[in-house]
Amino acid sequence: MDDIVIEMTEEPELKDAILIEGLPGVGNVGKLAVEHLMDEIDATQFGEIYSIYFPPQVLVDEDGQTELVNNRLYYCKDVGEDSRDLIILTGDYQGMTPQGQYQLTDKVLGLAEDLNINMVFSLGGYSQGKMVEEPRVLGAATDHELVHQMEDIGVTFSEEDPSSGIVGASGLLLGLGKNMYGFNGICIMGETSGYFVDPTAARGVLEILAEYLTLDLSYEELDDKAEEVEELTNKIADMDMSQGMQQESTNEDLNYIG
Amino acid sequence: MDDIVIEMTEEPELKDAILIEGLPGVGNVGKLAVEHLMDEIDATQFGEIYSIYFPPQVLVDEDGQTELVNNRLYYCKDVGEDSRDLIILTGDYQGMTPQGQYQLTDKVLGLAEDLNINMVFSLGGYSQGKMVEEPRVLGAATDHELVHQMEDIGVTFSEEDPSSGIVGASGLLLGLGKNMYGFNGICIMGETSGYFVDPTAARGVLEILAEYLTLDLSYEELDDKAEEVEELTNKIADMDMSQGMQQESTNEDLNYIG
Amino acid sequence: MDDIVIEMTEEPELKDAILIEGLPGVGNVGKLAVEHLMDEIDATQFGEIYSIYFPPQVLVDEDGQTELVNNRLYYCKDVGEDSRDLIILTGDYQGMTPQGQYQLTDKVLGLAEDLNINMVFSLGGYSQGKMVEEPRVLGAATDHELVHQMEDIGVTFSEEDPSSGIVGASGLLLGLGKNMYGFNGICIMGETSGYFVDPTAARGVLEILAEYLTLDLSYEELDDKAEEVEELTNKIADMDMSQGMQQESTNEDLNYIG
């Protein structure tokens, strides 16, 4: 088999489209955000990506049916007041090795180019390693004009954060996208403790994206999920297991929400 | 050398055959099961697989003779009341890296296609991390019809298990088999503590497979092995080394049985 | 994408040029040294190297702009009294795997050959794992004549150091350069504790290189950085946190200087 296999069920015809990435990562922020977005704008799946760079694994749904781990591509046309076409990338895993990350990202960008995408918008979480009272949405972009444009709609650009750069698909889509394909790119990251899946941070990045796309979104489901997480974390706090917090971050109840 | 080398001593002529996988894994359940099956139905070896994805190692038998680590392919025709043709895959190791797992599985599936296989049946263990009083046989399948069919013959399909999917050859044979080759697939997993090789769990999965193939099997040898393991575990329990259990799981006596 | 991509903005015309390497490493000595050198001689960037062997990461500058991690190539002509042409290699990371190290080094050497380089001069640090009162500059070279030549200008060749050879780009550029391209090569290493970035060690190797190139350099900026580091280490010492030293080596203030 090829190292990366993209199976497309449809070839959407798009113009000046934006590639939005929300793969699993810190606090599952990016994935939560794009999943909510897709529900709201009724996106259509058109592609699946399999790869030797993913874990050798099938997932099993509640009915016992198996699904090979993959990444998935969706599209939606004429989104928001400016009628932008969108491609959305999400999935079960990111590539498991640095080389796999590069090859997967390059393959997606090559496809994006064929589909007339000219911009990348990657979503993620930024772990502060502690509870964050008023989570900001941090940003980085491939050029200064985009930085200013994003500042105007509420994104924080900070000298300190992200101090070590942006690792993984969110970073590479900007880096390779700019250098190899000439795409402009923005990455926005919701601040999060990093201890559990964080629907609140997901709402934060989604609000920025909606503002950018001049799009009205309801956040009800995300807010419900955020409440569930809060209840669970309060329960834990009540049990006075402050040092057990990190351990609980692998708690199935909490991660199930993602 | 090629990354994967398949040496065939014979090209069996089969029709509508089933590929049965029992490679080493949790509790060595799958391997124990297919080894017992092959004894009972008198299967014939026709292929050996060498690969750079296996450990760089020869095994040494009791007489001092070396054998390069490999996977092995066997066949048996007209098995059970429905006269099904079988290919059986077992071996010393699974691929050691995710990429190796993908490539090995894909190579086997390609060969399986050439040999007119249209279904995959993978056998394994499911570790509960604690002693299991009445071990169930858990299942997953590539489509709902198979799920129902397997439920009818005693396989448990559970929302909770396997919660994290199926990792390794057992999972990939279903996932790649379905997506790349159009094979239907079933995976059945015998519940086991995961502490030592588990002939009882192997008997469990084999009973299901026999039922599926309308095949009569004697389980004497598996039961003898199960007794050996039980005696050894009782001995350990008598020594009141409850917390030493896990450590003993690497005990040569216990694993030797596999 | 290719495993290694070299993007050149200019093809400098050089003769009998020297390839000088200062990639990140022990005490960041080599990178500090070449960065200072390039400021002093006003070197011109002409190439960038991207690779799947680097981390999948973009760096973010203080204004929020992203840059794909890379290695960079610079040149400067007619340097020093002997008017030598120089190529300088520096960057954000070395290759992350042994195989990546080999492939990256070989690619750079192939390019170096095309640009008429006939000698490699690699700069690095040599960690003593303890504070070094009077740091020496240690050396190794591809042939005895170069060893003697370097001894004459103050490089120490020691039977004990480096006892385990030279690992990474500094070593491979000499090894592959000699065996595959016939280049002569010298590696000089500034002794350093290895606890933090070490501008003093960088000055040490740079003085040798300047002597070799009969080049006058000012070391003001390096000395300023050395002072900053010393102040910080004294502060730590004052806090009587002797055993915290190693921990502090990851202190952002200290490493920021690099």
Place this chain on the structure above:
Amino acid sequence: MDDIVIEMTEEPELKDAILIEGLPGVGNVGKLAVEHLMDEIDATQFGEIYSIYFPPQVLVDEDGQTELVNNRLYYCKDVGEDSRDLIILTGDYQGMTPQGQYQLTDKVLGLAEDLNINMVFSLGGYSQGKMVEEPRVLGAATDHELVHQMEDIGVTFSEEDPSSGIVGASGLLLGLGKNMYGFNGICIMGETSGYFVDPTAARGVLEILAEYLTLDLSYEELDDKAEEVEELTNKIADMDMSQGMQQESTNEDLNYIG
């Protein structure tokens, strides 16, 4: 560069030759043995192997001269009473990854076939993890006739040892040699504590090899080295640092001897 580069300075004309392997490994037994053998029979180097599967490193000799890490090939004709031609393989490292081990071994075997080798004789150590009073020489071979032949000249074939097979070049040369090239093969392993380089174990395997080749060898130098090691280990024992033994195994004095 190719993944493996073999540079040959001479193509020896041999007939029915034996490939003898003594690469670094447990107690450095194999390497010590072949190095001593080569001194005694005056072997001639004819090839060097470089590879991306070796560490990215140059070694530095006592005069400061660098050498890219490699494996080396030597030959000697008409050795012993039966006038056997020999190829000897030794070097600085074995391949660092399983895949590298396979590719390196296969490359060496392909060259060996071109040079009319029809047998592999690999030498190594077998770690018992404790001091061994009367070290045996353990063996394994590709077929039963060779097992009996080696038993007759003092090799021990044991059901227990090596229980987990033979890992690395010594094992793969037999396994791939037999399966892919049709070579017969013998591996003999000197029992050793595994704590330090073991010239005594090296003498043990060399005596067997000499017997097999009907060759007279002096063991003076190996015995001198064995004495050095013994003195050092006694010194350690005197210091009553029984539990420090393992730590001392990385003592430079002891390993320097190898």
